Amino acid sequence: MESIISVKDLRFAYEDEEGELQTVLDGVSLEIEKGSFVAMVGPNGSGKSTLAKNLNALLLPQSGKVYADGMDTSDDSLLWEIRRSVGMVFQNPDNQLVSAVVEDDIAFGPENIGVPPEEIRQRVDSALEAVGMSRFAKQAPHMLSGGQKQRIAIAGVLAMQPDVMVFDEPTAxxxxxxxxxxxxxxxxxxxxxxxxxxxxxxxxxxxxADRIIVLKDGKIAADGTPREIYSMSEQLHGMKLELPFAVELARRLRAGGLDLPADILSEEELAEALCSLK
Amino acid sequence: MQLKVEKLTHIYSEGLPFESLAMTDVSFTMEQGEFAALIGHTGSGKSTLIQHINGLLKPTSGHVYLDGVDVNEKSPEARALRRRIGLVFQYPEYQLFEETVLKDVCFGPKNLGLSEEEAEEVSREALALVGITGEKLERSPFNLSGGEKRRVAIAGVLAMDPELLILDEPTAGLDPRGHAEILDAVRRIREKKNMSIIMVSHNMDDVASLADRVLVLEDGRLIMDGSPREIFARGEELRAIGLEIPSAKDFMEKLAKMPALKEKGLEIDDGAITIDEAQEEILKLFGSKA
Incomplete structure (x- = not known):
């Protein structure tokens, strides 16, 4: 496996109101494979967003290391290349749009790193096409719906041609x-x-996703395929994580005495399993 | 307080080139203590309707009556009735501003002319209702979690002692825990106060578990009005206008259609709209056989 993100014993703490250090990431190590689709879940305060911001040097490790495509994020001279390689999309689309015209907004990033004008045109067009927003190129972002604005924010990141895209609660x-x-x-x-x-x-x-990483109290609590993770439904329930509907209903039915497999993931699987009960 | 909306029509920018019909002939009546969910996709007219109910917008034609008085009358009586409506906007936590949670909630009742002590008393009660108590009252509202901030903002409206509470997407953007806290707060408000509630929501699971009536808007028209069970039984029509149905109902419909069930001669009632009801129905059917 070729890893594109490598996190080694990452530790991070914030200072709270009283000036005391609160540990947010407590020794996280992980490798993310090139081309994979990884979901990170965990209750509030589990460190998900802090971890995400460490992936492209928006935050720097207080101890440990993060490598993005082989680049050490604590190396100042690599900052721009790291930010280009690992793009981020945040929760609130309104905070990520800077221009009064959609296509200008998408051109903003490439212009900043000195991409030649002809190539900018090309990148803007293909980024808009990738998010299905080509016909809105000349419109004002504030006239668009929330979902459309978020698509423009994604296109803005795409125009930087990143290798990795980090989405921090993009649908919330x-x-x-x-x-x-x-x-x-x-x-x-x-x-x-x-x-x-x-x-x-x-x-x-x-x-x-192909893989789910569950964070809790700044540590990795579970890491596996969705099927592996959801078969731990009792533990996830204990962590106050919301389970997908079918997983939660199967958990309750098992608790109610029905003999259902532990790894039910979808409504279809649950319906099948119920039908094959005697 | 009775709310009566009668043949409400609203045209934005009437007479201008971009004139648009936002609300067409909407009529319904809500009695004191009813809990109605208002659903419809973005742009269906939910916000326009809410703004008419508390007089922020005036109808192009039609009327909104509170206890038989037209809200748009210029009388002191109509003005007093408009004050009986508490509107909690979307993302209301952006409107918090005071140094402490308690002071923030006191702002409204003090403006109504209550003394310092009276205002504190009603504010403490409102905060307790949404589950904020103890040392949190003296904290800065800006240092609370997202769910807590929003509950403080709701308490700010409750402290004005409304008879009709309007909640515009009260759980939008919250994590599952904050979401559950808001639902608990709404349930408590419901139990402790005989308030009418209108809740705008995109979350059909919330609607199914809380509301006793569902109003469906589409293109500025009220196209359905009934109990959650009645409304969610019309899944095909809801999906056709871009709305979802509760996860439980969706699953029960799928399950009821499974050919293997019919072969075994099992008949399942697919009417469940909450996970509790689905669990009960499935255990009733399969539990005795296991």
Whole structure:
């Protein structure tokens, strides 16, 4: 396996109101394989967002190391190349748009790193096409819906041609339609070969990844395929994590005495399993 | 307080080139103590309707009555009735501003003319109702979790003692824990106060577990009005206008269609709309056989 992100014994603490250090990441080590789709889940305060911000040097390790595509994030001279290689999309689309015209907004990043104008045009067009927003190129971002704005924010990151895209709760502020649009784009980007890291509270979204990492109290509490992770439904329930509907219903039915397999992941599987009960 | 919306129509920018019909002939009546969920996709007119109910927008035609008085009348009576409506906007925590949680909630009742002590008393009660107590009252609202901030903002409206509470997407953008805390707070408000509640929501699981009536808006028209069970039984129509149905209902429909069930001669009632109901129904059917 070729890893594109490498985190070695990462520790990070914030100072709280009283000036005391609160540990947020307590010795996290992980490798992320090139081209994979990894979801990171965990309750509030588990360190998910802090970990994400350490992946492209928005935050720097207080101890330990993070390598993005082989580059040490604590090496100042590599900062711009690291930020280009690992792009981030945040929760609130309104905080990520800077221009009054959609295509200017997408050109902003490439312009800043000195991409030649002809190539900028090309990058803007293909980024807009990738998120299905080509016909909105000349519009004002503030006239768009939340889901559309978030697609523009994604296009802005895509125009930097990153190898890795980190999504930090990209659907949290969207309605179900917007949420569906963004998840479809994330899956397309993964299919097209990007490495995708999705931080989410929604277990139904995490179920679509190849791998789920569960963080708790600044440590990795579980790491595996969705099927492996959801078969630990009792532990996840104990961690106050929301389970996908089918996983939660299966957990309750097992507790109610039904003999159902432990690794039920989808509604279809649960329906099948119920039908094969005697 | 009775709310009566009668043939409400609203046209934005009437007479201008970008004139648009935002609300068409909407009528319904809500009695004191009812809990209605207002659903519809983005742009269906939910916000326009809410703004009419508390007089922020005036109808192009039609009326909104509170206890039989038109909210748009210029009388002191209409003004007093408008004050009986508490509106909690989306992301209300952005409107917190005071040094402490308690002071923030006191702001409203003090403006209504209550003394310092009276304002504190109603504020403490409102905060307790949303589950904020003890040392948290003296904390800065800005140092609370997302779910806590939002509950403080809701308490700020409750402290004004409304008879009709309108919650505009009260759980949007919260993590599962904050989400559950808001739902608990809404349930407590429901139990302890005989308030009418209108909740705008995109989350059909929340609607199914809380509301006793569902109003569906589409394109500025009220196209459905009934109990959650009645409304969610019309899954095909809801999906056609881009709405979801509760996860439990969706699953029960899938399960009921499984050919293997029919072969075994098992008949399942697919009416469940919450996970509790689905669990009960499935255990009833399969539990006795296991």
């Amino acid at each position: 502020m969207l309605d179900p339609r917007g949420r569906g649009e963004i998840m479809a784009i994330i899956e397309q980007l993964h299919d097209a070969g990007k490495t995708v890291i999705l931080i989410t509270h929604f277990m139904e979204e995490a179920a679509r």
